[in-house]
Amino acid sequence: MELNAGLVCRGLNFRWPGKNADEPPVLEAVEAVFAQGTVSLVTGNTGSGKSTLMHLLAGLLHPTAGEVWADGQPVSRWPSRHRDPWRRQVGIVFQHLALIPDLTVGENLLLPMIPRPITWSRMQEEIRRQLEDAGLSALADAPTNTLSGGQRQRLAIARALVARPRFVLADEPTAFQDDHHAARICAQLCDIAREGAVVVIGSHDPRLRSFDGIDRRFHLASATLTGAAVNQGAP
Amino acid sequence: MYRPFAEKNYRYPAPCRGARRLLIIAITASMLLGIATAADLLRRIAHQDDGASAWMRTMNFSAPALWTAGSPMRHPETVHPGVDLRFSAGLVTAP
Amino acid sequence: MMPGTRYPPMVIWAARDIQRHCGRSMLLFACLASLVFLTAMALLFSQALDATWERLMDQAPDLVVRRIDGGGWAPLPVDVAMACAKKIPGVIDPTPRLWGVVPGPEGPVTVVASIAVVPESMLKGIPPPSAGQAVVGQGVARALSGGRLSLGSNHSVTVSVIHTFPADTGLATHDLVWMTPDDARPLLGLVPGQASDLAVHLFRREEERAIQADLAAAFPWPVRITDRSTSALNHHTRAVRSGGIAVVAGIPALLALLLIITGTVVDNTARQAYWGLLKSMGWTTADMVRLQVSRAMIVGIPAVVLGLASAYAAVFYPPAAGITAFWVTGGQHLPALTLVSSGAAMVMIEIAAMVGLPFLAAVFLTTLRAADGSPWTLLQADPWN
Ligand SMILES: Nc1ncnc2c1ncn2[C@@H]1O[C@H](COP(=O)(O)OP(=O)(O)OP(=O)(O)O)[C@@H](O)[C@H]1O
Ligand SMILES: [Mg+2]
Numbered sequence: 042m043e044l045n046a047g048l049v050c051r052g053l054n055f056r057w058p059g060k061n062a063d064e065p066p067v068l069e070a071v072e073a074v075f076a077q078g079t080v081s082l083v084t085g086n087t088g089s090g091k092s093t094l095m096h097l098l099a100g101l102l103h104p105t106a107g108e109v110w111a112d113g114q115p116v117s118r119w120p121s122r123h124r125d126p127w128r129r130q131v132g133i134v135f136q137h138l139a140l141i142p143d144l145t146v147g148e149n150l151l152l153p154m155i156p157r158p159i160t161w162s163r164m165q166e167e168i169r170r171q172l173e174d175a176g177l178s179a180l181a182d183a184p185t186n187t188l189s190g191g192q193r194q195r196l197a198i199a200r201a202l203v204a205r206p207r208f209v210l211a212d213e214p215t216a217f218q219d220d221h222h223a224a225r226i227c228a229q230l231c232d233i234a235r236e237g238a239v240v241v242i243g244s245h246d247p248r249l250r251s252f253d254g255i256d257r258r259f260h261l262a263s264a265t266l267t268g269a270a271v272n273q274g275a276p
Numbered sequence: 277m278y279r280p281f282a283e284k285n286y287r288y289p290a291p292c293r294g295a296r297r298l299l300i301i302a303i304t305a306s307m308l309l310g311i312a313t314a315a316d317l318l319r320r321i322a323h324q325d326d327g328a329s330a331w332m333r334t335m336n337f338s339a340p341a342l343w344t345a346g347s348p349m350r351h352p353e354t355v356h357p358g359v360d361l362r363f364s365a366g367l368v369t370a371p
Numbered sequence: 372m373m374p375g376t377r378y379p380p381m382v383i384w385a386a387r388d389i390q391r392h393c394g395r396s397m398l399l400f401a402c403l404a405s406l407v408f409l410t411a412m413a414l415l416f417s418q419a420l421d422a423t424w425e426r427l428m429d430q431a432p433d434l435v436v437r438r439i440d441g442g443g444w445a446p447l448p449v450d451v452a453m454a455c456a457k458k459i460p461g462v463i464d465p466t467p468r469l470w471g472v473v474p475g476p477e478g479p480v481t482v483v484a485s486i487a488v489v490p491e492s493m494l495k496g497i498p499p500p501s502a503g504q505a506v507v508g509q510g511v512a513r514a515l516s517g518g519r520l521s522l523g524s525n526h527s528v529t530v531s532v533i534h535t536f537p538a539d540t541g542l543a544t545h546d547l548v549w550m551t552p553d554d555a556r557p558l559l560g561l562v563p564g565q566a567s568d569l570a571v572h573l574f575r576r577e578e579e580r581a582i583q584a585d586l587a588a589a590f591p592w593p594v595r596i597t598d599r600s601t602s603a604l605n606h607h608t609r610a611v612r613s614g615g616i617a618v619v620a621g622i623p624a625l626l627a628l629l630l631i632i633t634g635t636v637v638d639n640t641a642r643q644a645y646w647g648l649l650k651s652m653g654w655t656t657a658d659m660v661r662l663q664v665s666r667a668m669i670v671g672i673p674a675v676v677l678g679l680a681s682a683y684a685a686v687f688y689p690p691a692a693g694i695t696a697f698w699v700t701g702g703q704h705l706p707a708l709t710l711v712s713s714g715a716a717m718v719m720i721e722i723a724a725m726v727g728l729p730f731l732a733a734v735f736l737t738t739l740r741a742a743d744g745s746p747w748t749l750l751q752a753d754p755w756n
Contacts, residue, residue, distance in 0.1 A: 096747060099651065101651055101745075101746050101747040101750070102747050103745075121743075121745070122655070122656075125650060125653070125654070125655040125656065125746075126653065126655050128650070128651065128652070128653040128746075129652075129653030130653075131651075131653070133651055133652075135651075139644075139648050139651075139750070141645070141648070143391060144391075145290065146289075147288075147289035147290030147291075148290045148292065148387065150289070150290060151290040151292075151380075151384070152648075152649065152652060153652040153653060154380070155380050155381055155384045155654075155658075155662075156381065156653065156654050156655070156658040157653075160380075161377075161378075161380050161383070164290075164380060165288050165289060165290060165291075168289045168290055169289050172289055178289075181289035181290070182289075200652075204652075204653070292383055292384075292386070292387050294387075294390050295383050295384070295386035295387035295389075295390050296378070296383055296386065298386045298389065298390060298669070299378060299382065299383065299386040299669065302386075302669050302670075302672070302673045305673055305676075305677075306672050306673045306676045309673075309676045309677060309680045310676050310680075312680065313676075313679065313680045313683050313719075314716075316683070316687075317683070317712055317715060317716055320687065320712040321712060327495075327537060327539045327540035327543075328427060328539070328540045328541065328542035328543040328544070329426065329427060329429075329430050329543070330430075330493055330540075331493070331536070331540050331543040331544055332427050332430040332431060332542075332543045333430040334485070334489055334490075334493050335483055335485060335543070335547075336431075336432050336466050336468055336570040337430075337431060337543060338431050338432065338435055338570070338597070338599075339427075339428070339431065340423070340424065340427040340428070340542045340543055341481075341508070341510075341541065341542055341543055341544065341545040341546050341547070342420070342423070342424070342542065344478065344479070344546065345472050345478070345479040345480050345481040345546040346472045346478070346479035350481070350546075351472065351481075352597060353435040353437065353568065353597045354437075354444070
């Protein structure tokens with residue numbers, strides 16, 4: 042039943058191209074289910090491969106072996122002409138944010154909306170809603186490069202969520218946030234999961250570990266992902 | 277409560293005003309120029325140098341007055357057939 | 372509702388992208404517009420000259436018979452010539468012409484006298500000249516002093532100018548001095564009963580060659596016969612040639628276009644991170660092509676239209692047309708340039724296609740190449756990485 046909803050990793054292996062074969066791979070035989078309607082947290086030391094896993098789940102990187110399934114479809118096996126449009130269901134928050142500095146805050150949020158078949162005023166409506174959630178309404182006209190680090194990160198999250206994606210992949214979403222905003226972001230991600238999205242957070246932020254909205258915790262160490270109980274506290 | 281700035285952001289957070297203005301300018305300018313040219317073309321085609329043609333016919337001229345009097349192109353009937361007009365001095369400067 | 376919101380979001384975003392790269396877009400606009408202007412002006416001019424020539428030459432006599440003797444051209448006895456010409460089947464209305472090139476106050480003018488009476492419908496208010504009077508073309512009228520005109524070097528004749536041909540007949544009348552046969556004869560070195568030459572129209576134009584031989588044989592003295600086709604042909608070669616020159620002159624401009632397109636390529640590779648980001652947000656390669664093609668059209672269509680419109684104005688509007696003619700023909704003097712514009716539309720469409728299609732194709736292909744990478748590789752171009 043779980044196979045048919047959410048993101049599933051099956052025997053996922055990943056090794057950076059060009060690296061020596063005797064070096065250990067970044068990910069090895071990863072088996073995981075990120076179910077629909079849940080928030081999953083992936084922890085791990087720096088350099089353990091959390092970002093790499095996010096990119097694999099978003100279909101930005103190809104696994105060297107194994108597959109990523111989304112809603113029962115082997116997305117990682119698809120050719121790019123099918124995977125490119127599939128990515129419209131994914132909202133990804135990059136660790137390095139990847140905002141466009143010379144656009145305004147509102148225009149950055151417009152980017153994921155442009156190719157979708159909705160009207161201009163509907164787009165504006167969605168952006169307005171998202172800006173309110175991120176607490177950035179007053180800055181809609183400001184150029185992105187005049188924002189503070191934390192504001193930029195909230196903008197990156199807003200951009201991932203603005204098109205109401207089915208799969209939300211957030212890489213260190215609270216890294217630059219104060220406690221109040223970190224809690225707000227977690228609550229926001231939980232709300233989205235309750236509405237039926239699949240939320241995966243990759244983070245080593247200790248504040249998240251104690252956050253009670255998390256349904257599943259995973260730990261990434263020495264290329265293997267170990268899953269943990271649902272909402273019963275970390276092992 | 278009246279909040280002009282909040283109101284503006286509230287309705288159109290990413291208005292792209294400049295871009296839409298650019299688009300409108302590009303479209304109207306192209307249409308105006310295109311229509312003006314087409315209209316002028318049609319007007320010219322509708323009535324053209326009929327006076328000139330009629331005088332050509334009445335006076336039995338062999339060539340129009342596109343070139344100055346005295347040049348061979350103006351009076352081709354006076355040129356000896358052995359002379360190739362293309363090489364007449366002063367007539368066609370570029371080869 | 373704000374203005375412009377009904378455009379497709381992709382098109383609005385294309386305009387936003389242009390705005391982001393304002394300098395580059397302006398450069399592209401200027402290059403495209405001037406490329407179109409240069410090629411369109413040269414081609415339109417030679418096409419218009421050709422069309423004008425063809426239209427007017429259609430009115431010209433099919434054959435012109437001139438008498439020659441040992442010294443060159445000789446006057447033609449009208450009665451004998453008419454009698455001989457009328458004997459040839461297929462020849463209609465042989466007309467003796469009284470005309471010649473005579474030195475005027477400012478360069479040579481064409482003196483004509485018509486033996487037949489010009490019909491009232493032609494004159495449209497122009498009084499036909501009587502003895503001592505002349506009607507002159509615009510080009511001659513310009514050099515007039517006090518309404519009197521002195522012509523000729525040996526047998527100088529002075530006439531009073533009673534009227535000027537209207538400007539719209541300039542293509543036929545620009546350098547004319549129309550006077551009575553009696554005033555014209557001494558200027559042209561003719562005695563009464565003689566004409567300069569004989570203009571002949573044919574019943575069927577295709578018989579030109581055959582009738583030419585018959586005519587030559589029918590006259591009691593040697594004659595030289597010129598037909599319309601040789602002169603028209605000569606002209607045609609010239610017009611095509613000047614068109615050819617235009618194309619050759621256009622080569623540097625085409626190279627410039629190539630550079631612009633390479634510029635677009637560079638632009639695209641520099642923007643790889645942007646493409647990668649768009650892909651990670653669900654843009655497909657087709658979306659990016661739509662974006663880039665919209666961008667190219669928003670800049671390209673106004674540029675092409677502007678180039679065409681200014682080329683059109685430069686060829687067909689009199690003051691500008693003179694400069695254009697001077698430039699295209701390499702300084703040759705073409706008075707009274709009021710060109711026929713039939714066929715101009717076709718030339719303009721051709722040029723729009725000639726410049727627009729390769730440009731769009733280049734944009735299309737370079738975008739395909741730049742955007743069709745794996746999104747992760749594209750994202751790596753981000754300066755952050
Ligand atoms: N572009 C790359 N090419 C080659 N190796 C890379 C590349 N990016 C990351 N790596 C390697 O892959 C491993 C995992 O990196 P990754 O960025 O996924 O770690 P992470 O868990 O996200 O770390 P952090 O918590 O610091 O963000 C690291 O050992 C890193 O050296
Ligand atoms: Mg990371």
